[in-house]
Structures are given as structure tokens and as C-alpha cells.
Amino acid sequence: DSGVTQTPKHLITATGQRVTLRCSPRSGDLSVYWYQQSLDQGLQFLIQYYNGEERAKGNILERFSAQQFPDLHSELNLSSLELGDSALYFCASSLRDTNYNEQFFGPGTRLTVL
Amino acid sequence: AQSVTQLGSHVSVSEGALVLLRCNYSSSVPPYLFWYVQYPNQGLQLLLKYTTGATLVKGINGFEAEFKKSETSFHLTKPSAHMSDAAEYFCAVSRGGSYIPTFGRGTSLIVHP
Numbered sequence: 001d002s003g004v005t006q007t008p009k010h011l012i013t014a015t016g017q018r019v020t021l022r023c024s025p026r027s028g029d030l031s032v033y034w035y036q037q038s039l040d041q042g043l044q045f046l047i048q049y050y051n052g053e054e055r056a057k058g059n060i061l062e063r064f065s066a067q068q069f070p071d072l073h074s075e076l077n078l079s080s081l082e083l084g085d086s087a088l089y090f091c092a093s094s095l096r097d098t099n100y101n102e103q104f105f106g107p108g109t110r111l112t113v114l
Numbered sequence: 115a116q117s118v119t120q121l122g123s124h125v126s127v128s129e130g131a132l133v134l135l136r137c138n139y140s141s142s143v144p145p146y147l148f149w150y151v152q153y154p155n156q157g158l159q160l161l162l163k164y165t166t167g168a169t170l171v172k173g174i175n176g177f178e179a180e181f182k183k184s185e186t187s188f189h190l191t192k193p194s195a196h197m198s199d200a201a202e203y204f205c206a207v208s209r210g211g212s213y214i215p216t217f218g219r220g221t222s223l224i225v226h227p
Contacts, residue, residue: 002157033214042219043158043204056214090157100146100165100208103215105157 003027004106006091012112018079021109025072025093031055032074033094033103034066038087049074050097081113116141118207120218128226133177133192135221137205140186145209147188149179152202152220161203164188175199200225 003026013019025032034046036059045058049068060066063081068074078085088110092103121136139145146165150158162173169181179190188205202222206215 002159004157043217045214045217048214058214092157100163102148102160102163103158105150105159107155107157 002104004093004104006106006109010110014114017081021076021089023074023091026104029093029095031094031097033092034076035090036087083113086113116207116216118205118216118218120205120221124222126224127195130194133195135190135203137188138186139207141209143209145207148206149190150204195225197225
């Protein structure tokens, strides 16, 4: 158990809909990262927050947004969903935003868009 | 930009045989290097990492990796494979001012009895 929790575990929805994925980092970790994992794209970094502020952006679509709240939990919002958005979405956390800190990954949310 | 190449999307070994998973990176400055493992239906977890110091790094579950700067490689090895080692393995690199590691595409390790 990494100490990172993600809800829900599975999510099935239809095209055009909007969903919210939730992540609680390990106790004490200030940095949260979101990743998308799919068979064809591998593990893609989406966005990072550090202590409530956006720190880095990766290959995140404009239809996607995220935020980190004062209690450090984070939410990833996916809107106008398309079939291609079906993937595993991971949240990870680390103590700080240094590049030598390991990341602790949650179990993921499997999103299926029908 | 940094990149990570994992040679072989699948590696198959017999139980008890040597495990060798290859990782090469491109980086103009000394990198920080990581190996993560992902078991079925789970998130990634850290096996080992190299930051500075000794180039041979020992990790969990009997795995180790050696940082070879001249070859820009960080291959993962284990002397004797166990059935429980069957999983997806990811090499990752971060460097300089980038706090975000770049992950390789992953190598699926298959262990035959």
C-alpha cells in the first residue's frame, strides 16, 4: 500500500459526459502528479501540483483540468469525453517537487468511455 | 529534451534464470534514474533509484541496476527470476530543473515455470 488513494476504482460513462477523479496523497506529501496510461501511448504525464499551485503541465488536453485543494487532495476533471479518453488514470505523490524524489503511485482509476 | 528507451516490450525468462531489462536514456547532464514495477491491476512502485554516488544500486526483491554513464544505460538485473517477478517494469529519468520524470514505454517480464 503506497498510501495514495484514488476514487473511484472504476468509472464507466458515455461520450460527451464529464467525470471527476479524486486523489489523496500520502500524508505529508506536498506534490501531486496525474498520469494517463493507455496501451498505445504508454504512461503520459498530465499535470503536477505542488502545495496547491500548478507546477508543471504535460500532455494534458484542454478538455481536462485539475486542482489541488488546501487539504492537498487533488481532483482531475475530464469533460466532453471521447472514446479515446478510455485509459487508466494514476495519481502519484512525492514529498517535494525535487527531481530525485521518488513518486508514490495510487492504484489508479480505470475510465471506460462508451 | 530527455528520453528513455526500453529495449524489448516483452522479455520472457524461465524461473531461476537471469533477468536483464534494458534501459538507455538521453541526457546532456547527469540524470537521476529510476526503475518502477507495476503488478497487474496495481499502481507503479519504486524498485530502485540512482541519484549520486555508487553506480551499482540495489533495490527491493533482489533487483539491482548499474548506471553506466559512458553507455548512457541503466539496465535492471536479477540473478534468479521468480514467478512473482512477472510484471511490467518502467525505467524513468529526470534531470536538471525538470521535476517530472520521463518514463519509458515499459517492458513486460514473463516468467515461465
